[in-house]
Amino acid sequence: MCGNTAGAVIIFPDDRQYPISIKLQFDCTNNISKYEAYTHGLEAPTKMKIKKLNVYRDLMLIIYQVKGE
Secondary structure, eight states: OOOSEEEEEEEOTTSOEEEEEEEOSSOOOHHHHHHHHHHHHHHHHHHTTOOOOOOOOSOHHHHHHHHTO
């Protein structure tokens, strides 16, 4: 089981950073924790009305799932 937190950072072109941290209310594997970080990390820019977003990470499977591919 993993620690029950997940996080992401939104970095703007002017180098401002917007860290996102969440407390998960369930036990999970490391992959599930990463998935939660991605999904919450993608919700924040949507709420902030960001129109263009580059996502960098090594787990392409999760990125494809979130994009619906």
